[in-house]
Amino acid sequence: MSSVEKLPPQVSAMLRLEEAESLDRAVAAVAPVVGAAFATGRRGRLLRGEWLGHALHPLLTDVVIGTWTSASVLDAIGGDDTRGAARTLVGVGLVSVGPTAWTGWAEWSGSGPREQRVGLVHAVTNGVAIGLYGASYLSRRRGRHTQGALLAFAGAAAMGAAAYLGGHLSTARDVGTRHPAFSATDGAGATGGSPDPTGH
Template structure:
């Protein structure tokens, strides 16, 4: 019930589309010249999105800080708030990187999520400055700021959850796709040299690249956001680059060569048998 109400409100926030487009251009301009930093923030090296792992730090620390405030432990609350605030800054950096790969409805939700988190971080900054006596104010004022910041934090976290669990953003598009050891015939059986071609292997759609006598086959659906690699991809060296958001996958193994993707692309063994081309999924 709550999810439907929240989604209904979010879906009516058309203003967020223009704001999101502008923010995305700014973030991409800042991160594109630094691909290694961008991949670090995405979590490509981890094989898992880094942002949701880091967000546990501020949520946990700031929940503890609020509890400590309520039971009259201002010193403990002060340090827990500082840890939470630093965690929010780290989460913001990783979130900005992930934001560059959003579009459509996901970008609208992500824009509102990021704005709520920005306001929450700003309010918590005042709470930290008051607690450490950098800014004049009472403990009561610092606590009030923390309560307001926490409410914004929880609202933003809920929308962040919607991005993942409702819209499927940054989840592995092949999480439920079985491997299996059965060979399947590939149709068609001939392909152009060093070009992307779409092919069928049973119920699965693959993208195939022929180089001399060697065929490379990956699943056609990009693991990052579901784009067709045969239609939206291009061959770059020994990788396929998805033009939707710039992810690259190794032609031979399907491993992520560049983010924003954090999950590998399913790769397939290829053999020729009795005039046919057959494939089966490689073991991870």
């Protein structure tokens, strides 16, 4: 039994995903488009959050996850009089997801091969969640609240999987822009993460 097999299954799965060279062709196809659209010049600096001092992406993900989770809470326990509010929350999440994705792509563009493999799966999983929430919103608009709620619950499952992958990138692999002053003032002298304001 190898050392990887002795690890917790979720850790082993993430290590295998990081080593999945079969994803490299897709990464190579996407990377130039993403780089040109989200990672260069003033637009890239804005999306990475250099003006903020650290990555903008986590802040925006809280908006999307918060609104969609709140909608599902209302669906589960809110009653008929909260249907309109739940639909509005799903809509707010859908409006917010575009800028959130852009900031994520800006960070992804400068990350390493392992991180880009995980990030690509993260993006695809988020795409599934977006599609389900979009269908949920349309169902609610057509008066099919139960169908909309079920679609949102499925979307929440996809969103949770995507959030796990995103959490792996930000915490286990330290992907994310931060100002170099934060590394320079680390009392323990640790060197994790990105040493320059571009996050690379």
